[in-house]
Amino acid sequence: MSMRNRTIAMITAALLGAGATGIALAPAANAAAPYHGVDGSGGVYDDWQDEENLGVDDYAESNATALWETVLYADGAQWQDDDGDWHAFKKNQVDGSFGPETESATQWWQERYGLPDADGVVTDDSWESAQRRLHGPYTGSVVQYAGHARTVNFKRVGGKYRVKLRLTGSWKNAYYDTLG
Numbered sequence: 001m002s003m004r005n006r007t008i009a010m011i012t013a014a015l016l017g018a019g020a021t022g023i024a025l026a027p028a029a030n031a032a033a034p035y036h037g038v039d040g041s042g043g044v045y046d047d048w049q050d051e052e053n054l055g056v057d058d059y060a061e062s063n064a065t066a067l068w069e070t071v072l073y074a075d076g077a078q079w080q081d082d083d084g085d086w087h088a089f090k091k092n093q094v095d096g097s098f099g100p101e102t103e104s105a106t107q108w109w110q111e112r113y114g115l116p117d118a119d120g121v122v123t124d125d126s127w128e129s130a131q132r133r134l135h136g137p138y139t140g141s142v143v144q145y146a147g148h149a150r151t152v153n154f155k156r157v158g159g160k161y162r163v164k165l166r167l168t169g170s171w172k173n174a175y176y177d178t179l180g
Helices: 003-020 063-074 100-112 124-131
Strands: 078-080 086-088 134-138 142-146 151-157 160-163
Touching: 063 100, 063 142, 063 151, 063 160, 078 100, 100 124
Parallel strands: none
Antiparallel strands: 078 086, 134 142, 142 151, 151 160
């Protein structure tokens, strides 16, 4: 038996022995973790009807929050400061941080669209209302949100929504548990 064949036989025996003794081999390096983000495939008419809640207590620091903030920006949402003054929700506020400004703008948005709970928490009612203004997908996997003030773009690749923080830079998967 050649040295090469002997080496192959020894490696094969070691691997078979490891399997027989119940020793688990490490998973392949390219095994993907399950996706935990905003989903979408097929027509956009039902993309957002089963998404997670977003709010100061739910995925407050995430790319999914940035996606929601993009909706607020597109609809020309307003937020109220501590002095009671109203301010436009601007694109530099699309930062993936669900703080007091995003919460106030969400309440404004929920009132504008006549939702039963204008509490600043993005629930099924908010997601379903927003998805009615989705269009596409278009060339390049673009999905458009036709807001009251402006139209914004998202990408949808392989069933995963992508968003740009501050609406600039590279596309990021809209994960619930990742920011940036």
